[in-house]
Amino acid sequence: MPSLQLGSPVCSCDLQQKGMHADTSVWGMNPDVVSPSWSSLANLMDDEADEYYEYYDEYTQVEEEPSKEIVHLGEPDWVDLSPHYRRIQQGDLCSSNPCKNNGWCEMRGSNFTCLCSRPYTGDTCEKVEDTCVDNNCVRGDCLVTLTKPYYQCSCSHPYKLPDCQQASSQCRPNPCKNGGICMRHRMRSKFTCNCPEPYQGRFCEIGPDDCYEEDSFYYRGRVNQAENGRTCLHWNSHLLLDFSINAFMEDAKSYGIGEHNFCRNPDDDQKPWCFIRKNGKVEWDFCDVSPCSGTDEEIQEEENEMFKTCGQPETQRGLKRIYGGTKTTAGKHPWMVSLQRKSSRRVTHFCGGVLIKSCWVLTAAHCVENQAEDLQVALGKQNLKRREHQEQIFDVEKVIMHYRYRVKDYVPYNDIALLKLKPIDGQCAIETKYVKTACLPDFEFPAGTDCFISGWGETETADMSLQLLDTSVKLISQKQCNAPRVYDQRLDESMFCAGNLRRGRTDSCQVCCFFCII
Incomplete structure (x- = not known):
């Protein structure tokens, strides 16, 4: 497995498509076609390359560690289902312990089983049991805990433990802190x-002093009230077990999340927020917490630097609050590009791309059949609805499509293109924390390689996301991808597949990748 010196894996994708995806790959092209190295490609781009662009292709890079979330009960979905491969793997399924949260892996025949400690459950101990099903906290909220009896009630004042059913006097003892005076109501x-x-x-x-700084991700105050006046739910509330952000998510403590109901900002939103209960439903709202003095000052412009590195984001924060994908944070995918169509009335996002040099963006050919003057690209974007301080906007000077691009039987061949950005005052993209280039690969990745895909648009729920999302898939072998139940030999050697195949279904890939670039 290659080291991470080449950078983190990235796929730049349009989430408006669904299903397992096959796309162009330089390693499978006609051997009669000359294919220079990626370093040669970089030189060609500097010299405004000609129409022969069969060299630009998509592959992904492995993560530093395999994604444990992809492991399923029994044989992994992504393996090439040959008898030889199964013989190698079947006796080794527990060697990497696919069981999460200190679960114990046991081999049972050719499959494995995870033995989970309460309150964890699921095939790989990835879920948390709702221990509140049979425990009612009448005037409060039932919280899931990691110690016996694995639940406890959080009572609304003045109701008392153990079940929040009986109330004491509202003001005796005085619940108000810091010299506050308690005033009783009739109820x-x-x-x-x-x-x-x-x-x-x-x-x-x-x-x-309870306020948030410019980067409210690090807010660790004790405000627990939303702007609408409602009290925040505890992060370990049983009502949040189906949400990806809760006290039991991976690395919860590093995000300031635990068995409390204080406001936090784990996904780098505008300000700290929390979940609330409203009309019997769980919603989220920003919190009634103020910025610290000085944080509203104009953000200083980033230092202008040439691109010194590629494929190395400065942040790894990213959490799921949008169903079907991870809501990423600014700087996690700094090479991600929003392709936008200009009109007299508005500018509209329609595809994704990847910044590979200061003036060059790599994208899918089927995205750029428009004229260059109708296009612009936005770098450093996270939320398409907001104007963001870190964004860089450029018009497109030239569109160069692969000269062999075509679509046959709904399958795109050689689906790749280059966009040359139009400099502003002689300068294209400037490297910042939020804008960086992706690295270009010089080797082929095997089936089973973990791959991140990112983009905006429609998810598998048909809801539109204006926030940049990401998720992970695996590269799939050409043999599996061309199986009768999948693409049925329609894919040639110039393509590769990425997705998640599951038995009994042709395709369970939730989002679809145009191309994968290191």
């Missing part, structure tokens, strides 16, 4: 804390 459960300056919050627990 036994209602009260108000009159807070002295500068304290605020339901219990006067929020002090003047």
Whole structure:
């Protein structure tokens, strides 16, 4: 497995398509066609390459460690289903322990089984059992815990443990902090804390220093109230078990998330937020927390630098809050490009691309059948709806499509193109934390290689995402991809496949990749 010195794996994709994808690959082209190395390609681009662009192809790079989330009960989905391969793998399924959360792997015949510790469950101990099913917290919320009895109630004041059914006096003892005065209402459960300056919050627990800095990802304050006044749910609430952001997600502590209900910003949104319960449904809302003084100042322009590295993002943060994909954070895919169509009325995103040099973007040929003057690209984008301080916008000077690009039986062949950006004041893209180039591969990746795909658009739920998403798939062998139940020999050696095949279904790949570039 190659080292990460070439950079993290990336696929630049249009999420508006579904199904397993096959696309162009330089390694499978006609041997009679001369195919110079990627370094030669870089030189050609510097000299405004001619119409022969059979050299530009898509492959992905492996991660530093295999993705454990891809492992399924029994034989992995992505393997080439040959008898020889199965003989090699069947006795080795537990060697890497595919069981999560300290689960124990046991071989049973040719398959494996994970023995999970409560409250974890699922084929690979990847889920958390809802231990609150038979435990009712009447005037509160039931929380899932990792210690016996694996649940506890969080009662709304003035209701008391163990089941939040009985209430004490609203103001005895005084629940208000920092000198706040408790005022009783007519209803036994209602009260108000009159807070002295500068304290605020339901219990006067929020002090003047509880604010968020410019990067609110690092907010670790104690505000637990949304802007609409509702109290935040605990991150370990049983109501959040089906959400990807909760107290049981991977590396929860590094995001400031745990068995509490304080506001956090694990996905680099505008400001800290939390989940709330509204009209019997779980929603999210930004929190009633203020920015620290000085954070509203104009953001200083990034230092202009030439591109010194490729394929190395400065952030790895990315969490699932949008169903069907990971809501990424600024800088996680700094080579990702939004291709946009200009009109007299508006600018519309329609495809993805990858920045490979300061003035060059690699994309799919079927995306750029428009004239260059109708196109622009946006670099450093995360949310298509907002204007973002880190974005860089360029018009397209030239479109160069693969001269053998064609579509036959709905399958694109040689589906690759280059866009040359139009410089502004003699300068194209400038390297920042949010804008970097992807590396170009000089070797072929085997089937089973983990691959990240990223993009905007329609997900498998048919909902549109204006936020950049990513997910992972595996490269699939040509033999599997050309099987009768999949593409039925329609793919030639100039293509490769990426997706997740599962038994009993032709295709379960949730999003579809145009091309994969290191």
